[in-house]
Amino acid sequence: MSKPFFYCPDCRGDLSLQDNAYFCLRCSSRWPVKQGIPVFIKNELPYWAEIPKAEAIRFNILAQDLGWREAMRKSLPAGLQEFISDKDRVGWKYFIESDISGKVLDVGSGWGALAFSFAKNCEAVYALEPVWERVNFIRIRAEQDREGNLFPVCADALNLPFPDNYFDLVIFNGVLEWLGCSDLRLKPDIAQEKGLKEAQRVLRPGGSLYIGIENKLSFFYFLGVKDPHSRLRFATLMPKKIANLYSKLLKKKEYRTYIYSMPGYRELLSKSGFKSVSFFLPAPGYIKFKHIVALDKDRINDIDYFFRLINFRIIFSPALFRIFFVLVKMLFSPFLRNIFKLFVPDYLIIAKK
Ligand SMILES: C[S@@+](CC[C@H](N)C(=O)[O-])C[C@H]1O[C@@H](n2cnc3c(N)ncnc32)[C@H](O)[C@@H]1O
Ligand SMILES: [Zn+2]
Numbered sequence: 001m002s003k004p005f006f007y008c009p010d011c012r013g014d015l016s017l018q019d020n021a022y023f024c025l026r027c028s029s030r031w032p033v034k035q036g037i038p039v040f041i042k043n044e045l046p047y048w049a050e051i052p053k054a055e056a057i058r059f060n061i062l063a064q065d066l067g068w069r070e071a072m073r074k075s076l077p078a079g080l081q082e083f084i085s086d087k088d089r090v091g092w093k094y095f096i097e098s099d100i101s102g103k104v105l106d107v108g109s110g111w112g113a114l115a116f117s118f119a120k121n122c123e124a125v126y127a128l129e130p131v132w133e134r135v136n137f138i139r140i141r142a143e144q145d146r147e148g149n150l151f152p153v154c155a156d157a158l159n160l161p162f163p164d165n166y167f168d169l170v171i172f173n174g175v176l177e178w179l180g181c182s183d184l185r186l187k188p189d190i191a192q193e194k195g196l197k198e199a200q201r202v203l204r205p206g207g208s209l210y211i212g213i214e215n216k217l218s219f220f221y222f223l224g225v226k227d228p229h230s231r232l233r234f235a236t237l238m239p240k241k242i243a244n245l246y247s248k249l250l251k252k253k254e255y256r257t258y259i260y261s262m263p264g265y266r267e268l269l270s271k272s273g274f275k276s277v278s279f280f281l282p283a284p285g286y287i288k289f290k291h292i293v294a295l296d297k298d299r300i301n302d303i304d305y306f307f308r309l310i311n312f313r314i315i316f317s318p319a320l321f322r323i324f325f326v327l328v329k330m331l332f333s334p335f336l337r338n339i340f341k342l343f344v345p346d347y348l349i350i351a352k353k
Helices: 053-066 068-075 078-085 087-095 113-119 132-144 176-181 188-202 240-251 262-271 303-308 318-331 334-343
Strands: 015-018 021-024 030-034 103-107 124-129 150-154 167-173 203-214 277-284 289-294 346-352
Touching: 053 068, 053 132, 068 078, 068 132, 078 113, 087 113, 087 203, 087 277, 087 289, 087 346, 103 113, 103 188, 113 124, 113 132, 113 150, 113 167, 124 132, 132 150, 167 188, 176 188, 176 203, 188 203, 188 262, 203 262, 262 277, 262 346
Parallel strands: 103 124, 103 167, 124 150, 167 203
Antiparallel strands: 015 021, 021 030, 203 346, 277 289, 277 346
8 A cells, every 4th residue: 555645835845744744854844634634735725515514514424423425325415426426527537648547636626536436546546625624525435435545635736745747647627717716816817827837747747637627618608608606697708807897796706717718728738838738528518428529630520429419408498409400510511610619518628748
């Protein structure tokens, strides 16, 4: 069984473990180990989860007493149970061309679904979360499932407690869009770039970064479907300054959950030091998909298939959907096909260092 390995997130110095804390041998920072989980953040980040904080605390007590599966069945809605335990949420791993059997880092691991799917097939998985209740659940789950190579870590994506060139794979599933909310002193895009640069730093040369995220130009947003982060209609399509005013007016808070278009993600990743970037369409969406279509390398051939993947029924009645489908098929050409991929709902992105 491998041992977890950390570096000081403040100065990248070596750490020594003594009396339930890591001490930095270079800058003397002290990082406590709480219930076996190293805590590498000084100020707590805002609580975020699908359930309120008090419920999450009660849920962890229940998970400890009954076992996490039983606790989940007793107290969480069916959709959330699937989100937590579905092993197929890492189906995109077959598109990664580099070796990912070594060390994996799941940033913003949530309930740990993706991290646990990897634990069986690689040397070590680090499940990193800034929210204590979430990382504590991951610890309980790992202990009960006897996953000795899965290490929960309480830390921030913007300041990773790992050395350079360490991981084979870094995962950001539904996480990049939230990084603008972690450090309110930074502009959201700067915080996102900082998080990506950290991912790039800890990846070994040739290692891969995986991102699952929404497309700001999704045709759903043009049709008035709400952005799931800000809960605002049309906000992703507005210039950021206008979206900010609009959010302050309607939601009484800043607009900080930036998402991008395909060229926007390319630019952000290239600024953060990534070399090759590939895009995929998850259908119906990146959180839960049945199909994955490669969007680069001219691999989009079967347009009927492509269209069946997208859940237009969310917005159209069946009759309207059929008319729309026929019209789009008539209009379709290789040129339009390349345009169409700019407006799909979500992307899976694989970037290489
Ligand atoms: C939508 S959830 C996704 C959870 C998980 N990746 C999954 O797909 O099941 C977003 C997660 O990002 C985490 N997060 C937000 N800001 C973060 C930060 N600065 N560093 C690391 N994780 C962060 C949240 O605590 C939350 O668990
Ligand atoms: Zn230090």
